[in-house]
Amino acid sequence: MREVDKRTQFSRRGLLRAGATAVPAAALVGASISPTAAWAEAAANLTPHAMATLVRMARDIYPHDHIADVFYIKAVTPWDAKAGKDPAARDMVMTGIARLDSDAQDHHRSDYLGIGWEADRVALLRGIEATKFFSAVRADLVVALYNQPEIWPKFGYEGSSAEHGGYLHRGFNDIDWLPSA
Amino acid sequence: MAQFDLNDDSLVVIIGSGAGGGTLGNELAQKGIKTVILEAGDRHEIQDFVNDEWASFAQLAWSDMRTTSGTWRVHKDFPNLPAWIVKSVGGSTVHWAGASLRIEPHEFKTLTTYGAIPGANLHDWPITREELDPYYDRAESKMGVTRTNGIPGLPGNNNFKVMEAGARKLGYKEVHTGRMAINSQPRDDRGSCQQIGFCFQGCKSGAKWSTLYTEIPKGEATGNLEIRPNAMAIKIEHDASGKVTGVVYADGSGAMQRQKARIVAVAGNSIESPRLLLNSASNLYKDGMANSSGQVGRNYMRHTTGTVYGVFERPVHMYRGTTMAGIVRDEARHDTSRGFVGGYELETLSLGLPFLAAFLDPGAWGRSFASAIDGYSNMAGMWIVGEDLAQETNRITLDPVAKDKHGMPVASVHFDDHPNDTAMRAHAYEQGSAIYRAVGATRTMPTPPYPSTHNLGTNRMSADARDGVVNRFGQAHDIKNLFVSDGSQFTSGAACNPTLTIVALAIRQADTMAGMMQRREI
Numbered sequence: 110m111r112e113v114d115k116r117t118q119f120s121r122r123g124l125l126r127a128g129a130t131a132v133p134a135a136a137l138v139g140a141s142i143s144p145t146a147a148w149a150e151a152a153a154n155l156t157p158h159a160m161a162t163l164v165r166m167a168r169d170i171y172p173h174d175h176i177a178d179v180f181y182i183k184a185v186t187p188w189d190a191k192a193g194k195d196p197a198a199r200d201m202v203m204t205g206i207a208r209l210d211s212d213a214q215d216h217h218r219s220d221y222l223g224i225g226w227e228a229d230r231v232a233l234l235r236g237i238e239a240t241k242f243f244s245a246v247r248a249d250l251v252v253a254l255y256n257q258p259e260i261w262p263k264f265g266y267e268g269s270s271a272e273h274g275g276y277l278h279r280g281f282n283d284i285d286w287l288p289s290a
Numbered sequence: 291m292a293q294f295d296l297n298d299d300s301l302v303v304i305i306g307s308g309a310g311g312g313t314l315g316n317e318l319a320q321k322g323i324k325t326v327i328l329e330a331g332d333r334h335e336i337q338d339f340v341n342d343e344w345a346s347f348a349q350l351a352w353s354d355m356r357t358t359s360g361t362w363r364v365h366k367d368f369p370n371l372p373a374w375i376v377k378s379v380g381g382s383t384v385h386w387a388g389a390s391l392r393i394e395p396h397e398f399k400t401l402t403t404y405g406a407i408p409g410a411n412l413h414d415w416p417i418t419r420e421e422l423d424p425y426y427d428r429a430e431s432k433m434g435v436t437r438t439n440g441i442p443g444l445p446g447n448n449n450f451k452v453m454e455a456g457a458r459k460l461g462y463k464e465v466h467t468g469r470m471a472i473n474s475q476p477r478d479d480r481g482s483c484q485q486i487g488f489c490f491q492g493c494k495s496g497a498k499w500s501t502l503y504t505e506i507p508k509g510e511a512t513g514n515l516e517i518r519p520n521a522m523a524i525k526i527e528h529d530a531s532g533k534v535t536g537v538v539y540a541d542g543s544g545a546m547q548r549q550k551a552r553i554v555a556v557a558g559n560s561i562e563s564p565r566l567l568l569n570s571a572s573n574l575y576k577d578g579m580a581n582s583s584g585q586v587g588r589n590y591m592r593h594t595t596g597t598v599y600g601v602f603e604r605p606v607h608m609y610r611g612t613t614m615a616g617i618v619r620d621e622a623r624h625d626t627s628r629g630f631v632g633g634y635e636l637e638t639l640s641l642g643l644p645f646l647a648a649f650l651d652p653g654a655w656g657r658s659f660a661s662a663i664d665g666y667s668n669m670a671g672m673w674i675v676g677e678d679l680a681q682e683t684n685r686i687t688l689d690p691v692a693k694d695k696h697g698m699p700v701a702s703v704h705f706d707d708h709p710n711d712t713a714m715r716a717h718a719y720e721q722g723s724a725i726y727r728a729v730g731a732t733r734t735m736p737t738p739p740y741p742s743t744h745n746l747g748t749n750r751m752s753a754d755a756r757d758g759v760v761n762r763f764g765q766a767h768d769i770k771n772l773f774v775s776d777g778s779q780f781t782s783g784a785a786c787n788p789t790l791t792i793v794a795l796a797i798r799q800a801d802t803m804a805g806m807m808q809r810r811e812i
Contacts, residue, residue, distance in 0.1 A: 173660055252344065269340070271484075275484030276486065277485040277611075280610060281448065282611070
């Protein structure tokens, strides 16, 4: 069978697109989830702590260990612009994160970001699952994360095919492990 | 290309350009009958289509607001998106997968065959399979359906081969690559399938039949057919005698226009068609047009759908090639020993990664969900197409509050599963999972129904005017120059994809309408 190359292909265009979200493109390569990271400090409307918390949440909501932080960062950074345009959105995010951190302090004497185990953070997210804040972040993320063409090969998805002549000569029927029918 | 005057009252005015409206328009045009099709959407041609699920959705889908209620999960997950259908010239024939099956003889006689079932509102169709067969023949020829007219079947892709191998192991016999309105060899000036995938996003090669690049340009070439895009029908008008006289529509700029008509045919799919009739209420037709039975908008059917995905040790790449690449038909029989009436087909289905994430288990998150997505390349998928039962309470109404940009009340869609639907879906989930387990699936996932693509029954045919909205020709019982030409005519849903039947009915309706016009009956 023809397999898909799952290695990360950083396209200059993809990085430039990330640049359009006000995050310096270069800052994203090897970026980490920290309020002191350059991409978090570049936020204009939300706090760096809020930005880092959103990214940590994103990883906990859709945890794919083979997907680098940069793609989660790209998926949530548009919240900064949304918060700038819409005070209600900013309020929802900041209040939501304050609640999450307060729940974290109650159970772990730490903010959400400081909790070491995913299972402990997920238990806190389950506690706010019904809130508008959580629903909005998740609903946005399911598109913003999975609709990044750069990550598709990592899941073995090849995206647009018409310009390559379809799969007629590229393995539409190349499965080779089935018992004979 | 024809361009008709708004005051030309000799025209047949069709609302909608999909399988029903697009076919009817061409058939009438070929007979020399001047026809205008009002299409709510824009005109996007093959070169405009994109192999990108969300971008294509934004381009083609009917995303105008609708509201929902009922116990169906779509109401919870997609409260303003009850259906995944198209607002563009060609209608949902742009988006459809191409499966073209005839309704079985007993499925035209559900009340006779199944008997009266509590909670259901079953009736026999006022036509039989035998009566429709000559029109099915013409539809299959027109659309170039594989495994008919000597046209070979399509080759099976990886996704089909997985389903086929599992189905054979379980002992299923009727397993093949389907009867598809997708060219397996060049035909009708269109090429053969390139196994592109993205059938739902508009076929980039034109191998799949769509009214957009078959019926509509053929009709236009006669000089008798005008397609008017960006024309959103608002209200059908009538004279003092009750006969319809024309259609008020909003044009692309939002301005209201009035197109006069000799005959009006409604083909806006099973949500918009009843919405338009209900919105055309007047002093004479207080409960909405053609609604003396009270059945307009009722008996909404959407098929007992659902999807089963299986994850395997080794890759499948289900997205390569035709989306609906094959079928298992053994369960389509009516056999109550399974605990339900009617039957279902299993048809392969694949989604790209972006849509799989959105539709696999809407709202789900965490490791269980993410690990399912991690299995994407090793995943196979199949869709359940089963007969759901008509219920009077499953219905389209006008939302009492929400209005669209033209000030017209939006459609509100209420749906609850009948216990028969639930029992059938549970059976299909188990059989679908067993098929995948038989060839080594390490995980199977019964996925809830997506927003509806098969919307049926809301202006149904009936022998008696008290039981339905239209007669055996799709002509309104109440108004002789008003017709319904889409899947909302269906009296029952049957266990198969509806497009072929919609096309067959449209061909038949064109013949009937032309005869009535010639005899000056309408």
